[in-house]
Amino acid sequence: MTYGLDSVDVSFGGVPALLGVTVEILAGEVVAIVGGDGAGKTTLLRTLVREVAPEAGEVDAPPKAEIGFLPASSGSWAALTVTQNLDFAGGAYGVRGAELDERRTALLAAAGLSQAADRLASQLSGGMRRKLGVCMAIVHRPRLLVLDEPSTGVDPVSRVDLWRMVSETAAAGSAVVMSTTYLDEAERASRLVVLDAGHILVQGSYDEVRAGFQGTVTRADPSVRPEWSWRRGRERHEYWPDGDAPPHLPVVEPDLEDIVIALSLVRRADRGAAA
Numbered sequence: 323m324t325y326g327l328d329s330v331d332v333s334f335g336g337v338p339a340l341l342g343v344t345v346e347i348l349a350g351e352v353v354a355i356v357g358g359d360g361a362g363k364t365t366l367l368r369t370l371v372r373e374v375a376p377e378a379g380e381v382d383a384p385p386k387a388e389i390g391f392l393p394a395s396s397g398s399w400a401a402l403t404v405t406q407n408l409d410f411a412g413g414a415y416g417v418r419g420a421e422l423d424e425r426r427t428a429l430l431a432a433a434g435l436s437q438a439a440d441r442l443a444s445q446l447s448g449g450m451r452r453k454l455g456v457c458m459a460i461v462h463r464p465r466l467l468v469l470d471e472p473s474t475g476v477d478p479v480s481r482v483d484l485w486r487m488v489s490e491t492a493a494a495g496s497a498v499v500m501s502t503t504y505l506d507e508a509e510r511a512s513r514l515v516v517l518d519a520g521h522i523l524v525q526g527s528y529d530e531v532r533a534g535f536q537g538t539v540t541r542a543d544p545s546v547r548p549e550w551s552w553r554r555g556r557e558r559h560e561y562w563p564d565g566d567a568p569p570h571l572p573v574v575e576p577d578l579e580d581i582v583i584a585l586s587l588v589r590r591a592d593r594g595a596a597a
């Protein structure tokens with residue numbers, strides 16, 4: 323089963339948020355949506371779950387009862403305990419009795435929340451709350467799982483738990499799409515979609531994105547053209563879209579972060595040229 327968006331345009335008050343966006347999510351795969359602040363990640367996911375109506379294009383998603391959605395906000399009720407939250411979400415999707423007992427036990431264990439089962443959601447750490455939200459989104463084994471930044475604010479150990487839950491959900495046959503600000507996470511997805519100002523800069527598997535990347539990235543200290551350079555840890559990197567880097571500069575193998583930044587710089591330059 324394939325879900326997704328086809329040539330979707332969305333705008334708010336006349337300001338475009340998505341422009342001609344086409345994304346496919348296949349059963350069994352995890353698609354990662356990445357992009358900077360305001361790139362359109364949340365809008366893309368909310369359009370897919372039909373919270374936002376597109377002005378143009380098609381949305382292909384299962385009925386609401388077969389979607390699991392973790393919104394960017396917490397996704398749980400502060401005044402309910404962890405167990406009550408999960409039972410409420412299960413009940414809303416028709417998961418009850420022995421099946422709910424079995425799901426609750428398995429999900430809380432997978433999320434490392436078994437010890438916190440009787441705590442109020444308001445007393446959980448931010449990361450624990452995100453994990454509870456993911457448990458609530460998958461309790462009914464949805465055909466389409468949509469997660470808006472599930473790992474933001476989650477510590478590295480809990481991110482491993484989260485990623486395991488997400489990949490197991492996909493392995494069980496769900497189509498999974500999630501936004502993330504962690505590019506190492508996106509590298510592990512089946513496919514990734516890079517958004518910039520409502521446009522898709524590039525999409526495909528990490529290998530495809532790397533193979534399709536043109537030009538050269540060099541180390542640059544100092545940079546030759548500051549507007550084409552960025553800081554990476556202790557180094558500066560610089561992008562040469564036409565591959566015409568001065569020969570004395572050491573070439574670096576770009577990772578996803580370099581590629582995303584380099585492609586955004588090209589788009590910015592194109593937009594500047596068009597303005």
Ligand SMILES: Nc1ncnc2c1ncn2[C@@H]1O[C@H](COP(=O)(O)OP(=O)(O)OP(=O)(O)O)[C@@H](O)[C@H]1O
Pocket residue numbers: 334335338339357358359360361362363364365366
């Ligand atoms: N409900 C709304 N009303 C008006 N404008 C909106 C609304 N939702 C999003 N926008 C605008 O649409 C654009 C895309 O926003 P969106 O939240 O989808 O980006 P994002 O990639 O999720 O960003 P972030 O990572 O900062 O949450 C932004 O310019 C934002 O201001």
